[in-house]
Amino acid sequence: MATPEAIGETLPNGPAWAGILAAGVGCASLGLLIDMAEASKTVSNALNFYNPTGDLSGKTTLAVIVWLIAWALLHASWKNRRIQSPGKITLVTLILIVLALIAVFPPFFGLLAAG
């Protein structure tokens, strides 16, 4: 039987949960940016960082930046912590990802389309 002690690793689990939760935040931020761009021409134009790709460039670039910032902040806060409620973090991460999946689904964001 493999044990953490035998493998020589007993790191605090905070950074693992920081990475997992940050992934949920990154996905949700992409969904939010997509819906915002769909709802507002002004936002869509502002997110047009690279014309050949249109606002997809801004939506994805900003989502990646939000994800990395969220990850860095969570990592800094939890790097020495042993998380006692992993089930709650898993649930919150799952909710964020499900919201992202809904937000990126065309029939949903089509409802928000700017006229």
Next chain:
Amino acid sequence: MDLSSRELWTALHGMVFGAAFLLAFTGGFMTLWALRSEWITDEGARRSVRRLIVWTWSMAALAWLTVILGTYVVYPWYRAKPPAGTGGAMLAQYPKYLLLSSPRTADWHEFGMEWKEHVAWLAPILATAVAFVVTRYRGQLAADAHVRRALLILYSLAFFTASVAGLLGALINKAAPMR
């Protein structure tokens, strides 16, 4: 047999990087699934973790390559606007407008491409999180069922989002091939 530069880049995006990501999933998933302290020895855990690190980082790298190549190389060709008055066979050079030119094919863009171009970007975020945690926690994962379960969920969702994007990409390219 003749492949244009656009067809070559599209094949690299979908059939090389994208397909390799999807094919690699099963091996990575099974290795992570079986990484349990009650099932394997210390030596077995160490070997599995080494394999898993290579596997998960390869998948993360493939996911990033696929979405970056798709977004910044292939997608601009797909959405390029034809000059005024372009119609008929000439529209074949402009896949988005070719699809939108007929009510029978418009949904391939309005539903298919709109979903594909966005959902695909969830895969590299999720795959990178998995690779990071696997690399940092190595054998400790074998004894932490909560983290392992969360990683399996993220890994499966990365596969799901990449599968949706890959399937839609293949179907869209069949309806309006990139030439």
